[in-house]
Amino acid sequence: MARIEVKSEITGTVWKLKAGPGDKLESGDTLVLIESMKMEIPVITEDGGTVREILVRENDPVAEGQIVAVLDD
Amino acid sequence: MFNKVVVANRGAVAARVLRALNAMGIKSVAVYSEADYGAPYLEMASEAYAIGAAPARDSYLNQDVLLDVIKRSGVDGVHPGYGFLSENSGFAQRVEDAGVRFIGPSPQWIDAMGHKTRARELAAQHGMPMSKGSDVLPAEPAAILAAARAIGYPVLVKPAGGGGGIGMLPAKDESELLAVVERSRSMASRGFSNAEVYLERLFERPRHVEFQVLGDRHGAAVHLFERDCSVQRRNQKVIEEAPGPALERSQVDAVADRIAAIVREIGYDNIGTVEMLMGADGEFSFLEMNTRLQVEHGVTEEVTGVDLVVAQIRSAAGEKLGAILPQKIAVTGHAIQARVYAEDPKNFFPSPGKLTVFRPPQDKSIRIETGYAEGRDVTPYYDPMIAKVIVHAASREAAIERLDRALVAFDIKGPKTNIPAVLAILRSEQFRSGQVHTGLLPEVLAQAKKT
Numbered sequence: 290m291a292r293i294e295v296k297s298e299i300t301g302t303v304w305k306l307k308a309g310p311g312d313k314l315e316s317g318d319t320l321v322l323i324e325s326m327k328m329e330i331p332v333i334t335e336d337g338g339t340v341r342e343i344l345v346r347e348n349d350p351v352a353e354g355q356i357v358a359v360l361d362d
Numbered sequence: 363m364f365n366k367v368v369v370a371n372r373g374a375v376a377a378r379v380l381r382a383l384n385a386m387g388i389k390s391v392a393v394y395s396e397a398d399y400g401a402p403y404l405e406m407a408s409e410a411y412a413i414g415a416a417p418a419r420d421s422y423l424n425q426d427v428l429l430d431v432i433k434r435s436g437v438d439g440v441h442p443g444y445g446f447l448s449e450n451s452g453f454a455q456r457v458e459d460a461g462v463r464f465i466g467p468s469p470q471w472i473d474a475m476g477h478k479t480r481a482r483e484l485a486a487q488h489g490m491p492m493s494k495g496s497d498v499l500p501a502e503p504a505a506i507l508a509a510a511r512a513i514g515y516p517v518l519v520k521p522a523g524g525g526g527g528i529g530m531l532p533a534k535d536e537s538e539l540l541a542v543v544e545r546s547r548s549m550a551s552r553g554f555s556n557a558e559v560y561l562e563r564l565f566e567r568p569r570h571v572e573f574q575v576l577g578d579r580h581g582a583a584v585h586l587f588e589r590d591c592s593v594q595r596r597n598q599k600v601i602e603e604a605p606g607p608a609l610e611r612s613q614v615d616a617v618a619d620r621i622a623a624i625v626r627e628i629g630y631d632n633i634g635t636v637e638m639l640m641g642a643d644g645e646f647s648f649l650e651m652n653t654r655l656q657v658e659h660g661v662t663e664e665v666t667g668v669d670l671v672v673a674q675i676r677s678a679a680g681e682k683l684g685a686i687l688p689q690k691i692a693v694t695g696h697a698i699q700a701r702v703y704a705e706d707p708k709n710f711f712p713s714p715g716k717l718t719v720f721r722p723p724q725d726k727s728i729r730i731e732t733g734y735a736e737g738r739d740v741t742p743y744y745d746p747m748i749a750k751v752i753v754h755a756a757s758r759e760a761a762i763e764r765l766d767r768a769l770v771a772f773d774i775k776g777p778k779t780n781i782p783a784v785l786a787i788l789r790s791e792q793f794r795s796g797q798v799h800t801g802l803l804p805e806v807l808a809q810a811k812k813t
Contacts (some may be wrong), residue, residue, distance in 0.1 A: 300714045301742040302417075325742040326704070326712035328596075 292341075293360040295334050301325030303349045308358070312340045320358045323351060338362040363679050364388050364439040367465070369407070370428050371443030373733030374750060375655070377403035379441045382671040391435045393428065395421035397743050402735040409435060416743045422446045425453050432462055439678065441465040445745065448654040449476060449525075465678040467577070467632040467653045475634075475651040478522045479560050485648045488624045491617065493639070493647035496561040498522050503540055510539055513563050519543050521550030522558035525650075527597025529553055532564050563647075567799040569640040570594065570649075571606050571614070573621045574662045576673055577630040582683040585622040586662050586670070587693055588614055592798040593787055595710050600780065600803060601787060602658035603698040604665045607758055607796030610644070617646050633674040657701070657750070660731060664697035664754035696758040698765050700784045702749040704740045704777035708807070714742045719775035728753055728768045740777050748779070758796070762788055786810050 304324040308314060319331040320343070338360035345357050366389035369379045376392060380403055383390040392407035397416035404410045411431045414421035421427070423446055432440060440457050442448035442464070451472035454464040466472070475481045479498050486492050496509040510517050510533070519542050521529040529549035533542040543559060551557035569592045577583035590606035591599040606614065621636050635656050637649040659670045668687060676686045704713045720736040722728075732749035734740065740748055751768050755761040766788050769781050783803065787793050790806045 299711055299742075301712070325714065326744065326746040328712055330711060 291362045293334065293336050293338050293362055294356045295320055295332060295358045295360065297321075297323055297332050297351045297353065297355050297357050299323060299325050299330050299351075300353045301330065301351060303345045303347050303351060303357075304329060306343055306345075306347060307331075308340050308343065310340050310342060314338060314340060314360065321345060332357050334358075334360060336360070336362055363681075364437075364463070364675065366391065366408070366435070366437045367439040367441055367675070368393065368428075368432055368435060368437045369441050369443065370422070371441070371446055371448075372398050372401070372422060372744065373403075374731045374747065375443035375445075375657075375733075376401075377406065377733050378731055379443060379671055380406040382669065382675060383441075385669075386672060386675065388439075388675075391431065391437055393422075393431060395743075397739070397741045398733075401733055401738065403733050411435065416741060418446065418743065425450075425456060428453075429456055429460060432457065432460060437462060439463045439465050439675070441675070442654065444654050444657055449652070451476065463678055465632070465675055467630060467634060471630055471632075471634075472653045475653050476523070478520060478524070478650060479558075481651060482648065484628070485624070485651070488627055489620070490624055490636075490648045491620075491638070491646050493563045493565070493641075495563065498558045498560050499543060506540060506543055507536060509561055510536070513561055516564040516566075517561045518564040519546040519559050520562055521546060521554055521556070522560050523554040523556035524550055529559070530597065565639055565641045567642060567801050568592075569606075569799050570599075570637065571609070571640050571646065572635050572637040572656075573618050574656075574659070574670070575622060575625045575630065575634050575636060576670070576677060576683065576687070577625060577632055577634070578677045578683045578686070579631050579680055580682050581626070581629065583622060583626040583630055584683060584687065584691065585618045585625075586666050586668060586691055587618060589656075589658055589661055590798060591658060592800050593793070593803050594800050595780075595783075595803050597800075599658065599701065600703075600784060601698065601700050601793075602661055603696065603758070603761070604661040605693050605696065607798065613644070632677055633670065657747070658699055660729065660750060660752045661697040661699050664729070664752060665693045665695060666691050667694070695754055695756045696761045697752060697754040698758075698761045699750050699752045700765060700769060700788075701747050701780075702751060702769075702772065702774070702784075703746040703780045704748050705746050705780050706778050707780045707783040710780070712742065712746050713778040714740045714746075715777040716740075717748070717774065717776045719773050720748075721773040722749065722751075723768050723771035725768070725771075727755075727764065748774075748777070759794075762794065783807060
């Protein structure tokens with residue numbers, strides 16, 4: 290089982306969690322919505338898999354490149 | 363005239379208003395959130411107050427804290443800038459109730475124009491050119507479908523209480539309308555705490571042409587011509603210019619005169635902008651009215667020679683337009699503004715970060731409006747605009763040339779900026795020929811990707 294790390298492309302604040310542990314996601318699905326500069330930016334997984342862990346909570350600050358979730362394929 | 367004014371805003375507009383207050387000899391009060399502590403423009407103010415944490419709801423949108431500053435600092439006026447609380451009639455009323463003048467229109471006008479279908483109704487009653495639209499949609503699917511049929515597809519579903527393009531969604535035919543209405547309602551309810559939506563005719567490739575107006579508290583109102591703001595991304599303006607290119611002068615002047623007459627008739631009493639769409643058929647129709655100073659006011663200042671911020675403040679203080687403005691307002695040359703955003707030029711994603719280098723071009727013919735300086739952080743808390751670059755020249759061609767050079771010379775390191783995207787537009791055949799429309803920016807970027 291491979292570990293897939295999903296990173297935020299931008300710096301901002303976690304606005305909403307869109308998936309939780311155990312959820313089966315496909316490529317292109319949204320894990321988390323980040324709010325930055327008055328925009329909502331989705332953090333999307335490029336690979337399908339099962340969510341092992343979401344590493345952020347709502348209102349947490351996130352940095353560009355920070356891992357926000359881990360999936361198992 | 364005012365003795366002391368608080369500027370309830372941040373960034374480029376705070377700097378701009380402080381400059382105007384200083385020029386007028388009015389004492390000024392600035393406010394800042396934790397993220398804006400030490401911002402360069404704060405030094406321009408006579409006093410500065412900390413108003414809370416970085417998120418806007420804890421500071422620039424916190425009415426209680428701002429009212430406390432207003433009372434403590436003993437001001438007799440509040441300039442709201444644009445964005446934040448500038449179009450919040452509740453805040454304007456609280457300021458007035460505290461015996462302090464809100465530097466903007468009377469709260470009733472903010473209210474009347476803030477609700478989109480009520481504003482459309484008011485404008486239509488006074489003979490404003492309108493496109494077909496519906497009232498706030500009822501719950502019954504049959505009635506929604508009937509409303510769309512009366513307008514004709516494609517239609518645009520719009521939140522009645524909203525702005526900034528949020529929740530605005532197109533529906534191309536009957537099969538998708540109800541689902542689109544549902545999505546728009548959900549976004550409107552989340553974004554504006556008001557789930558009301560309505561329908562408008564959807565224009566294909568429209569131009570965004572807006573008219574600057576100014577009224578006084580004695581029943582006078584004039585227009586200061588138009589701005590074209592068609593170059594947008596995600597319904598937000600990127601390039602603005604005055605006068606509008608490739609327009610029939612007699613037609614646009616007639617629309618401007620009609621708008622000025624309507625604004626006078628309803629008794630509008632401060633600065634405002636009437637936004638219109640121009641369809642492919644060349645007809646204008648009312649979009650909305652913004653009851654505040656616009657981000658792009660500078661291009662109008664450049665071509666008319668009128669300092670709009672000073673004029674707005676003098677009008678709010680009760681002076682008559684006849685004393686504030688020259689007898690005849692005329693347009694000289696051509697002005698263009700580019701908004702420099704801290705964002706990825708390809709996907710428009712925000713790009714906050716430290717401005718390790720921030721060196722605007724040093725040239726008297728280039729006007730820069732900014733609230734930033736080298737070494738400052740562009741934080742994720744506010745909008746991504748870091749500077750406005752404004753040029754004025756004898757012709758549109760010369761203005762485009764000058765803006766191109768200014769943007770090339772603007773040295774910014776740290777955040778990514780949209781400067782490459784703006785340059786691609788300025789150098790495109792479509793923009794140079796004046797064939798602008800609201801879909802131009804994505805079209806030009808797509809072409810650039812192919813070649």
